[in-house]
Amino acid sequence: MFFQFVCCFMVVWLIPASDAESCTALPPVDNSIFFAKEVEGQILGTYLCIRGFHLVGEKTLFCNASKQWNASTPTCHLGHCPDPVLVNGEFSSSGPVNVRDKITFKCNEHYLLKGSNWSQCLENHTWVPPFPVCKSRDCGPPENPAHGYFEGRDFNSGSTITYYCEERYRLVGAQDRQCVDGEWDSGLPVCESIQEAPQTEFEKALLAFQESKELCQAIEIFMQRLKENGLTMEKLKYFLGMKKAELEEKMLP
Numbered sequence: 001m002f003f004q005f006v007c008c009f010m011v012v013w014l015i016p017a018s019d020a021e022s023c024t025a026l027p028p029v030d031n032s033i034f035f036a037k038e039v040e041g042q043i044l045g046t047y048l049c050i051r052g053f054h055l056v057g058e059k060t061l062f063c064n065a066s067k068q069w070n071a072s073t074p075t076c077h078l079g080h081c082p083d084p085v086l087v088n089g090e091f092s093s094s095g096p097v098n099v100r101d102k103i104t105f106k107c108n109e110h111y112l113l114k115g116s117n118w119s120q121c122l123e124n125h126t127w128v129p130p131f132p133v134c135k136s137r138d139c140g141p142p143e144n145p146a147h148g149y150f151e152g153r154d155f156n157s158g159s160t161i162t163y164y165c166e167e168r169y170r171l172v173g174a175q176d177r178q179c180v181d182g183e184w185d186s187g188l189p190v191c192e193s194i195q196e197a198p199q200t201e202f203e204k205a206l207l208a209f210q211e212s213k214e215l216c217q218a219i220e221i222f223m224q225r226l227k228e229n230g231l232t233m234e235k236l237k238y239f240l241g242m243k244k245a246e247l248e249e250k251m252l253p
């Protein structure tokens with residue numbers, strides 16, 4: 001083991017000097033300690049920032065087959081832990097961060113804090129618990145169910161939208177959804193197809209007949225329907241006979 005100490009930068013080689021020299025020299029990193037050691041035949045270098053500084057970049061480098069370090073050297077920045085960040089909010093902090101410093105977080109208006117409202121800088125240069133995030137209290141544009149749509153133009157916190165389905169579809173789920181603190185209070189409803197009793201080709205043809213306004217046209221459409229469906233007069237007679245029997249049965253007291 002040997003040491004090398006340049007102002008504010010200490011290098012510790014935990015390997016024979018001859019091996020260490022086989023990899024290209026490292027540029028010194030201010031306010032850091034560098035450890036090099038052999039792990040499974042490979043030389044690994046680790047940078048640690050001294051107290052009051054935190055690392056930005058790759059912490060561990062390794063000396064590859066062409067005797068070069070696989071990444072560029074990191075840097076040590078002022079502050080024992082990384083600078084706090086909170087998008088759409090603010091935190092209590094003054095000057096460089098020291099070990100055991102505690103900060104508190106607050107979100108801007110219309111934003112909701114998700115996570116812890118405080119964090120502390122630990123000895124190992126990390127913040128615990130992790131930083132929270134500020135989430136908008138408003139909702140994004142809602143989705144439409146297949147065969148359905150919603151009415152309502154306001155997606156702000158407290159707003160309500162209403163869902164409708166197309167004809168022949170029935171709504172299953174909540175018809176109204178309210179935006180509560182950035183999330184819709186219920187799931188997306190679905191539009192379910194209304195199952196109709198299966199119709200025979202004759203019934204469809206009859207329906208077409210009933211829907212036609214003019215008698216001549218109605219007969220024409222009816223005959224056309226029968227032809228299209230490959231139905232013969234025999235089958236029609238049989239079907240009408242069945243219908244007649246059905247009706248007679250209903251008429252019986």
Ligand SMILES: *[C@@H]1O[C@H](CO)[C@@H](O)[C@H](O)[C@H]1NC(C)=O
Pocket residue numbers: 064065066067068069070071
């Ligand atoms: C070693 O690392 C350097 C720098 O990242 C790279 O240019 C080179 O190709 C690497 N050599 C091998 C053998 O991986």
Ligand SMILES: *[C@@H]1O[C@H](CO)[C@@H](O)[C@H](O)[C@H]1NC(C)=O
Pocket residue numbers: 058060061062070071
């Ligand atoms: C360099 O090697 C170390 C150790 O294997 C690895 O953790 C790191 O991700 C590597 N960096 C790059 C930029 O490849």
Ligand SMILES: *[C@@H]1O[C@H](CO)[C@@H](O)[C@H](O)[C@H]1NC(C)=O
Pocket residue numbers: 104105117
């Ligand atoms: C942080 O949250 C706690 C409850 O989880 C609350 O009692 C406390 O007042 C909050 N502190 C700040 C500074 O908002």
Ligand SMILES: *[C@@H]1O[C@H](CO)[C@@H](O)[C@H](O)[C@H]1NC(C)=O
Pocket residue numbers: 122124126128
């Ligand atoms: C730092 O220390 C804390 C508490 O001892 C631990 O929970 C956390 O995992 C450590 N973080 C890292 C990156 O080592």
